[in-house]
Amino acid sequence: MTGTPGLVAVTLLATTALTTMxxxxxxxxxxxxxxxxxxxxxxxxxxxHTVAHQIYEPLLIRxxxxxxxxxxxxxxxxxxxxPNVWIFKLREGVTFHDGATFDASDVVFxxxxxxxxxSDMKELLTSVVEVRAPxxxxxxxxxxxxxxxxxxxxxxxxxxxxxxxxANDAVKVQDYEGNEDTFAxxxxxxxxxxxxxxxxxxVRTVLTQFPDYWGKDLFxxxxxxxxxxxxxxxxxxxxxxLSGEVDLIQDVPVQxxxxxxxxxxxxxxxAPQNRVIFLGLNMGADDLDSDNVEGVNPFADARVRQAMxxxxxxxxxxxxxxxxxxxxxxxIAPPFVNGWSxxxxxxxxxxxxxxxxxxxxxxxxxxxxxxDCPNDRYINDEAICQAAVGMMAQIGIDVALDxxxxxxxxxxxxxxxxxxxxxxxxxxxxxxxxIFNFLVHTTDDERGSWNATGYSNADLDAxxxxxxxxxxxxxxxxxxxxIWEVIQAETLYLPIxxxxxxxxxxxxxxxxxxxxxxxxxxxxxxx
Amino acid sequence: MLAYILRRVFQSxxxxxxxxxxxxSMFRFVxxxxxxMLGQERTQADVERLRETLGxxxxxxxxxxNFLGEAFQGNFGMSYRQGRxxxxxxxxxxxxxxxxxxxxxxxxxxxxxxxxxFTAIRRDGFAANAIMTVSLVGVSLPTFLIGILLIxxxxxxxxxxxxxxxxxxxxxxxWSTGFLTESGLKALIxxxxxxxxxxxxxxxxxxxxxMLEVLRTDYIRFAxxxxxxxxxxxxRHALKNTMVPVxxxxxxxxxxxxxxxxxxxxxxxxxGVGLLFINAIQFVDIPVMAAYLMLxxxxxxxxxxxxxxxxxxxxxxxxxxxxxxx
Numbered sequence: 109m110t111g112t113p114g115l116v117a118v119t120l121l122a123t124t125a126l127t128t129m130x131x132x133x134x135x136x137x138x139x140x141x142x143x144x145x146x147x148x149x150x151x152x153x154x155x156x157h158t159v160a161h162q163i164y165e166p167l168l169i170r171x172x173x174x175x176x177x178x179x180x181x182x183x184x185x186x187x188x189x190x191p192n193v194w195i196f197k198l199r200e201g202v203t204f205h206d207g208a209t210f211d212a213s214d215v216v217f218x219x220x221x222x223x224x225x226x227s228d229m230k231e232l233l234t235s236v237v238e239v240r241a242p243x244x245x246x247x248x249x250x251x252x253x254x255x256x257x258x259x260x261x262x263x264x265x266x267x268x269x270x271x272x273x274x275a276n277d278a279v280k281v282q283d284y285e286g287n288e289d290t291f292a293x294x295x296x297x298x299x300x301x302x303x304x305x306x307x308x309x310x311v312r313t314v315l316t317q318f319p320d321y322w323g324k325d326l327f328x329x330x331x332x333x334x335x336x337x338x339x340x341x342x343x344x345x346x347x348x349x350l351s352g353e354v355d356l357i358q359d360v361p362v363q364x365x366x367x368x369x370x371x372x373x374x375x376x377x378x379a380p381q382n383r384v385i386f387l388g389l390n391m392g393a394d395d396l397d398s399d400n401v402e403g404v405n406p407f408a409d410a411r412v413r414q415a416m417x418x419x420x421x422x423x424x425x426x427x428x429x430x431x432x433x434x435x436x437x438x439x440i441a442p443p444f445v446n447g448w449s450x451x452x453x454x455x456x457x458x459x460x461x462x463x464x465x466x467x468x469x470x471x472x473x474x475x476x477x478x479x480d481c482p483n484d485r486y487i488n489d490e491a492i493c494q495a496a497v498g499m500m501a502q503i504g505i506d507v508a509l510d511x512x513x514x515x516x517x518x519x520x521x522x523x524x525x526x527x528x529x530x531x532x533x534x535x536x537x538x539x540x541x542x543i544f545n546f547l548v549h550t551t552d553d554e555r556g557s558w559n560a561t562g563y564s565n566a567d568l569d570a571x572x573x574x575x576x577x578x579x580x581x582x583x584x585x586x587x588x589x590x591i592w593e594v595i596q597a598e599t600l601y602l603p604i605x606x607x608x609x610x611x612x613x614x615x616x617x618x619x620x621x622x623x624x625x626x627x628x629x630x631x632x633x634x635x
Numbered sequence: 636m637l638a639y640i641l642r643r644v645f646q647s648x649x650x651x652x653x654x655x656x657x658x659x660s661m662f663r664f665v666x667x668x669x670x671x672m673l674g675q676e677r678t679q680a681d682v683e684r685l686r687e688t689l690g691x692x693x694x695x696x697x698x699x700x701n702f703l704g705e706a707f708q709g710n711f712g713m714s715y716r717q718g719r720x721x722x723x724x725x726x727x728x729x730x731x732x733x734x735x736x737x738x739x740x741x742x743x744x745x746x747x748x749x750x751x752x753f754t755a756i757r758r759d760g761f762a763a764n765a766i767m768t769v770s771l772v773g774v775s776l777p778t779f780l781i782g783i784l785l786i787x788x789x790x791x792x793x794x795x796x797x798x799x800x801x802x803x804x805x806x807x808x809x810w811s812t813g814f815l816t817e818s819g820l821k822a823l824i825x826x827x828x829x830x831x832x833x834x835x836x837x838x839x840x841x842x843x844x845x846m847l848e849v850l851r852t853d854y855i856r857f858a859x860x861x862x863x864x865x866x867x868x869x870x871r872h873a874l875k876n877t878m879v880p881v882x883x884x885x886x887x888x889x890x891x892x893x894x895x896x897x898x899x900x901x902x903x904x905x906x907g908v909g910l911l912f913i914n915a916i917q918f919v920d921i922p923v924m925a926a927y928l929m930l931x932x933x934x935x936x937x938x939x940x941x942x943x944x945x946x947x948x949x950x951x952x953x954x955x956x957x958x959x960x961x
Contacts, residue, residue, distance in 0.1 A: 145718050152674030225684070231676035282718055289719040308727075309717055310914065311800070311906040339799050339904045340913075343783050347798040351790040484917065515666025515919045522670060522682070546675070557678060 133634045134333040135617070137627075138345055139358035142310045142338035147292040148266035149221055150282045152228040155338075157264050158626045162315055162334060163205075164266035164298030167196055167215065167247075168259055172620040172631060174382070174444045174538060176259065180210065180267055180299060181247075184259055191254040191579055196247045202322045204269045205296075205303045212241030217270035219249070226281040232261040232536075234554075235576070253577040256584065260537035272297045301327070301630040302334055312337050315629075323630065328618075330634040349374065349612050358625060360612040362431045362487065368612045379621035380435055381609040382442045383534040385486055387479070387496065387602040388521070389413060392562015396527040398478035398508070406477075407527070411469040413599035418462035419503045420496060420602060422455055429491045434605035439596065440533060440543060442606055444623055447540030447588040452596055455603060462503045474504025480529040481509060482517040487607055493530055496604075521560045524551070529560060532607065536624070540588045544572040548595060561600060568594055643943055647936040652703075654932040658925060659699040667691075668715045668919035689715075702925055712922035716914065721926045725908060730810050731801055732900070732907030736893045738823050739831030743892075744885060747835040748874075751842025755850065756869060766839075773836035778895075782829040782902035789825060797822050799904035830899040834888050841884060845877035883942065890938045894931050 143159035144151045161169070167181035180199055187193035202210040219239045222229040235258070238250040251258060273279055278292035296304040301323065302315035315334040323329075337354070339345040342361045348354045350371060360368055360376060369376045389407040390396060396405050406412050422436035438455035441448040466472060481493035490511040497507045507528070520526040535542050549555035549572050550564040571587050578584040595601075609621050618633035669682050669691070686692050690701060705712060711721040750770075754763040773781075790798035802818030804811040813819030849855065850873055858868045897909035904910070908927060915923035 144716060147718075150718060152676065228674050228677075231674065231678065231681075289713070289717075293718055308906070309719075309724075310910070337800060337904070340910070341902050341904065344786060344799050344902055344904055347783075347786045347791050351794055351798055353790070353797060353799070513666060513917065515668070515671060515917065516664075518670045519667040553679060558675065 132332045133330055134335055135331040135356060135629060135632065135634070136335045136337070136354040137356045137629075138337050138339045138348060138354045140338065140340055140342070140345065143313070145289075145293045146296045146304070146307070147278075147281060147290060148268065148298075149218075149227040149229050150290075150293065152232075152264070154625060159313060159336065160264075160266055160298075161300070161626055161628050162302040162630075163296045163300045163304055164268070165300045166265045166267065167198075167262050169628070170263050170538075170624070172622050172628070174623050176263075180215070186254070186256075186579070187248070192251050194249045194251070194255070194258050196249070198245045198247065199322060200245060202299050203320055204272065204299055205318055206269070206272060208269050208271060208297075210267070210269070210299055211244040212247045213244070214267055214270050215239070215247045216241050217273070218267045219265065221268065221273070221279060221281065222265055224281055228281075229265060232265070254579040255576065256579050256581065257537055257539050257541065260539055264536065267299065268292070269297050301329060305333075310338060327630040328633045329630055331629050331632055334629055346612070349614075352614070355614040355617050356619070356627070357612045358609070358627070360610040362433045362610070365431065365433065365610055365612075373615050374612060375615050376610055376612050377619070377621050378433065378608050378610050379623060380443060381534075381607040381625060382444055382536075382538075382623040383486075383532050383607045384437050384440050384442050385434075385489075385492065385530065385532045385604045385607060386437070386440050387604065388526075388529050388531055388561050389416070389602070390524075390527045390560060390562050392564065393527070396477060398476070398527050400476045401471075406469070406471055406475050409469045409471075410598060411465045412471060413602070415462040415465035415469070415503055416500065416505065417455070417599050417602050418458045418465070419499050419505075420455070420604065421457045421499055422605060423457070424499075425492055425495050426605060429488050429495050430605070430608075433487070433608045433610060435608065437603040437605050439592065440547065440601050440603050441540055441592075442535055442623070445535045445538050445540055445543070446585070447543075447592060449589075449592075452592055459502055466503050466505075471504070474506060476506040476508065477528050478508045478510055480517060480520050480526045481511045482514045482530060483511040485514040485517070486530075486532045489530060489532075492604060521558060524560045524562070526560060531558070533558075534624070540592070541572070541575045544575070544591055548572065548591070548600065563598070563600055565594070639947065640944065643940055647940050650936055651929070651932055655703065655925070655929055656696075656699055658928045659695045659702070662698075662919075662921050662924065663695060665916060665924075666919045668921060671918050672715055702922075706926075706929070711926040714915075714920055714923050716918040716920040716923070721922045724911065724923065725926060725930065726809065727811075728906060728908045728911050730812065731905060732893060732896055732909060734813060735823065735826055735830060735896060735899070735905060735907060736889070739827040739829075740834070740885075740889055740892055742827050743831040743834035743838055743888075747838030748842050748881070750835075751839040752846060752869065752874060754839070755843045755846035758847065767843075770836045770839060773832040778829060778833070778898045779902050781832060782825070782899060785825045785829060786902070796825050798825075801906060826899050826903045826905050829902065830892060830896055834885075834892060837888065838881060838885060841881055842877055845880060846873060849873045849876050886938060886942055890935050893934065 139155065141155040143156045144153060145156060148160045148164050165179045167179060168176050169179045171177040180202060181196040182199050184194060184196045187195050198212060204210060216239045221227065223233050223236065235251040235255045236249055237252050240248050242248060249258065273292060276291040278290045280290060301318055301321045303318045305314040305316045307313040313336040317329065317332045339348055345357050346360065346364045346368065349357045349368060365376050368374050391405065391407040393405050395403060399406060426432060426434045426436055436455060437453060439452045479493055479497065481490055483490040493509050493511060497509050500507045521529055521531060533543065533547065545555045546558045548559060550569050551557065551559055568591060571591055575584055575587060609625055611621050616635050619627060669685050672685060673681055690698060713719065714721050714724055717724060750766055754766055757763040786798045789796045800822060801813050802822035803816040804813050804819055805815040813823055855868060855873055858872055896907060897913060899905065900907045900909035901913055911923060912927045
């Protein structure tokens with residue numbers, strides 16, 4: 109009997125040792141921008157979705173490599189009876205942070221909420237006509253025709269709890285005329301791996317691990333607490349990493365990569381981003397406003413466009429402007445996207461051939477034109493444009509550069525009042541149709557909203573429209589290939605490069621760089 | 636006296652209205668908020684609907700008039716960027732800026748006066764000359780560079796002080812303060828020095844030249860001749876008489892410390908109204924820009940009004956001016 113107290117003490121000690129085996133790990137994480145709102149349907153924007161992905165979950169997500177992974181749905185397929193219906197089987201045993209059970213009514217509610225006029229997610233759901241729940245663990249989404257890529261549009265569509273949203277009077281997404289924000293903009297109740305613990309917009313957001321998360325044993329879940337702080341100034345952000353005040357920063361400026369990588373205990377990991385940078389030419393106008401050629405539009409001549417494409421030295425931009433941190437591009441689709449091909453993504457520089465084409469087109473003496481460029485949107489955007497100006501000068505085109513903040517640059521494109529412009533494009537659906545709809549199709553009420561080239565090809569438009577409802581994937585992919593051939597032959601855009609993401613981190617953080625620049629913390633390991 | 640005050644108050648109100656009008660005429664050139672507010676998938680119909688809702692297509696005098704009408708009822712609208720009431724955001728951010736301004740003002744005053752007196756008394760000493768030379772750095776280097784240098788030295792190399800943010804804050808009523816925690820106090824040091832360095836140099840040089848002037852006057856010589864202690868002469872008699880212009884300048888500089896905290900706040904990610912304003916410009920968040928500019932102009936006009944009124948109280952000659960009409 110005398111030995112018993114000692115035994116108890118030893119057992120206690122052992123238990124304590126066991127529990128301290130998995131210590132509390134806080135991930136201190138910074139990037140340039142903050143989430144704008146916690147309401148998951150109010151903003152279709154990168155940093156906002158990134159924070160939402162820790163708290164809320166969609167039916168399915170893309171993993172760090174860009175392929176689908178089940179989240180709240182375990183399987184999904186088009187209905188065998190009706191090609192206009194997609195059937196989603198939901199995950200059992202999922203609870204929201206407040207303890208409520210997740211079921212099909214929450215999915216129906218959330219998709220309908222995301223379709224309301226105030227929602228910023230509604231454009232991804234235009235094909236959806238009805239969402240119904242035949243039983244608590246099944247959801248059927250009815251579209252206005254067969255929609256083969258519907259699941260791609262749902263990867264950022266977060267599911268809210270119906271009862272919580274209704275009880276807190278947060279069904280309406282956004283109200284700019286009112287005087288109060290919605291409850292959901294500042295509070296959150298998701299099914300995701302982390303619970304909102306505190307948040308001061310633009311200052312700090314703290315999330316703690318959700319103990320009842322369904323995937324607790326399926327993912328590393330090493331991080332028990334997330335402290336997210338936006339740091340706008342690039343130099344300060346890098347300094348915070350160097351001084352050990354943060355563990356992970358997104359968007360390391362290219363000029364600081366060597367410094368971070370050369371510091372003990374820090375690492376830089378890079379991966380191609382889902383974003384391509386290119387120049388657009390207004391070929392549809394009868395005459396350009398900023399050129400010195402009277403009465404004709406030099407960009408309307410395909411030979412001029414080809415010459416300009418040949419004049420761009422992408423390797424030089426990669427080496428000098430981007431310090432190696434880019435992938436030269438020959439087409440305006442990022443490499444992950446369905447329809448991308450290595451053969452089309454090649455581009456070459458050939459000044460004599462370019463000059464010959466200019467001569468042939470009757471512009472041997474060149475012309476002048478203005479290039480509109482953003483200076484605070486893409487990595488080194490203004491410097492890329494400056495390099496392009498020099499390259500165009502080699503074939504006699506005298507380019508005047510006008511670089512402006514993004515708030516002034518993008519209206520030029522959406523209002524189609526620019527002759528020559530820079531644009532970057534990410535493809536959240538990972539499918540070429542998205543590129544064609546916005547950048548290639550003739551501008552009308554539904555499509556072509558970012559096509560400032562003025563290009564219009566009725567035959568091509570019909571092919572683009574057919575993609576939306578073509579269920580035979582091999583036919584669909586063949587059409588996509590045909591469309592790309594026309595785009596390349598017409599030199600619709602001048603591709604520059606695919607952007608590369610650079611994340612800087614403490615060596616203890618184990619993470620793969622996500623092509624959409626959206627780290628999902630549940631995958632992160634900490635040693 | 637009353638007529639003078641009323642006239643000054645009336646002039647101040649006119650200045651405020653004009654500032655607002657100029658601000659609203661400029662907003663069109665900052666860019667279009669709609670592109671930032673809607674995702675890249677938005678249709679033309681969405682754009683038009685939102686422009687209509689926000690009244691962005693109205694001519695700017697109409698927009699200004701609507702803003703004034705609402706502002707007089709205490710409603711500054713909703714932030715386009717955050718979708719929250721502007722008044723609430725400003726209230727949330729103001730403590731950070733005011734605490735930073737107070738600390739850097741205190742730093743500039745105490746060190747400025749101290750060093751000013753020192754360099755005046757030891758005019759030919761090595762230390763005084765060294766201080767004067769180094770102080771040139773304070774006036775000639777841009778604020779962001781000073782901030783980055785301080786971060787590099789004290790955060791990255793030495794690891795003593797945080798490079799960004801406010802540390803832990805404590806909420807006292809509606810006010811969030813960084814004065815009550817160790818990390819909050821540490822976080823104040825670098826931004827305060829960055830923000831206050833220019834003012835410190837200014838005050839130091841002002842005190843020094845005033846002091847040199849005063850030290851040459853007869854009553855100081857007589858005080859010395861009477862055998863008063865050097866300390867009494869310097870601080871009781873000389874310093875006191877240099878303070879009048881110093882206080883005037885400092886009062887006006889306090890306004891600019893608050894208004895121009897923008898750069899310091901951006902470098903240190905200091906969550907004050909300056910950083911809010913920079914974000915608002917980038918996003919074309921018109922309600923926030925309008926409210927911020929009105930707030931800053933109210934502050935400047937207010938400080939000027941008080942300074943003007945103080946002159947009347949201090950200087951009898953100004954009172955004589957208004958009395959001349961009788």
